[in-house]
Amino acid sequence: MTDLAPLRRALLSVSDKTGLIELGHDLAKRGVELLSTGGSAKALRDAGLDVKDVADVTGFPEMMDGRVKTLHPVVHGGLLARRDLEGHVAAMEEHNIGPIDLLVVNLYPFEEAVAKGADYDTCIENIDIGGPAMIRSSAKNHAFVTVVTDVEDYAALRAELDANDGQTTYAFRQRQAQIAYGRTAAYDTAVSTWMANAIGNKEPRRRTFTGTFTQTLRYGENSHQSAAFYTDGTNRPGVATAQQHQGKELSYNNINDTDAAFELVAEFDPANGPAVAIIKHANPCGVGQGATLLEAYTKAFDCDRTSAFGGIVALNQPLDEDTAKAIVEIFTEVVIAPGASDAAKAVFATKKNLRLLTTDGLPDPQEQSLAYRQVAGGMLVQDKDTDDLRIEDLKVVTKVEPTDDQLKDLLFAWKVAKHTKSNAIVYVKDGATVGVGAGQMSRLDSALIAAKKAERMADAMGLPQPLTIGSAVASDAFFPFADGLMEAAAAGATCVIQPGGSMRDDEVIKAADEAGIAMVFTGTRHFRH
The missing domain is CATH 3.40.140.20 (AICAR transformylase, duplication domain)
Known part of the structure; x- marks a missing residue:
């Protein structure tokens, strides 16, 4: 293996034909022989380029609606053969296999078909087989073969050839091989994830995650941590x-x-x-x-x-x-x-x-997706919290029933609590938060902190009393004891929304009744760690 590898023969077979003609002309000017398939060959030929069909090289026509065209020893032998091994060279000569020095492939638009909501059979037909096989063959043999899978790398390829008299360096081929394996891994991930969802398998034996690099970040959470941003291709409105x-x-x-x-x-x-x-x-x-x-x-x-x-x-x-x-x-x-x-x-x-x-719009809070978090040695995966609570879902458990205005504030507080780190206590009055306690080890402490913040804001705004007086309060999980509820009552809350389900629910309900406040149970909680 030498550092520089010349390009004499290239195979171009792409679904996304952006930049294909320009690349074809550039390669042809360098004296590179062009092989191609189907629509790619037609596009190149229509542009006046001399192109040889892969079918003419293999001796077999494209068949089965294009499913079989590049799955042939002449193609994979040309990609996989090591030029420095006598046995490989001899096999190529014996079976009339010509070396392929450059592979330019991008895959059937499977992800796009899924994103458009295509039916099951259409998605299946958009699963590429020959493309990933050729990409993997080329990437494995990157000692001699250059592989390009992304349109955005065409310019880098041209620059590499310009800088090295029509050849590529080993470092460039290594980089392209890594990109290629990342692309096939992402593609297989998309197929596997889609199929698991399509057949209703919520716990597939193997689950993979993928992302596309967007940018290097200055640092991570802290200045001594390196970081980067990757997107998942879902196009959900957001950052x-x-x-x-x-x-x-x-x-x-x-x-x-x-x-x-x-x-x-x-x-x-x-x-x-x-x-x-x-x-x-x-x-x-x-x-x-x-x-x-x-x-x-x-x-x-x-x-x-x-x-x-x-x-x-x-x-x-x-x-x-x-x-x-x-x-x-x-x-x-x-x-x-x-x-x-x-x-x-x-x-x-x-x-x-x-x-x-x-953004082009708001994300749908009820859109189903997965949330995952890395732990040492593994990954936690769960459905996104899409619980959508309605007034009719609430169970009044106290003698006092909440008014219509209180119910509106309770539901408001519940939505905010869903997005507040547990243990969460949220006070709301007239369609606005007036106190938020988040991320405490004790629910009592969250209630105290939220009330204290409300007192501080009342002083800063020159109010006679904190806005927690007459407020609704949400707790993201049940009150294990009555003390947290009583702290909320002391802060002036007149109604409470919480999941219920504590061993001491009766004690908590009794305390609410004694304080003369209304309380509703949701039956669901909103832990957010």
């Missing part, structure tokens, strides 16, 4: 698919927190009015609904003005000028919304470090 209009590059923490903010605000249907969520360290520090976005933002901001500094703001409707003016009054890291007016963009343009992201 991965958003357009960034201004501001410096997003950091690891920015991406994580922006995702948390947008997923939370998406819980509030725009048809029911504007909603705004402010997030800090993946936890809500304020969520509000109002008649306008500005009112919703103000309500969210007034929950915890201190924590909102340097936070992430997510909106469920396009950003307008008035709201933009309010947001820039304090330092904000990122704003994400399903659109923004030109006037709002102009306001943000005065704050060059503020990132503005816009």
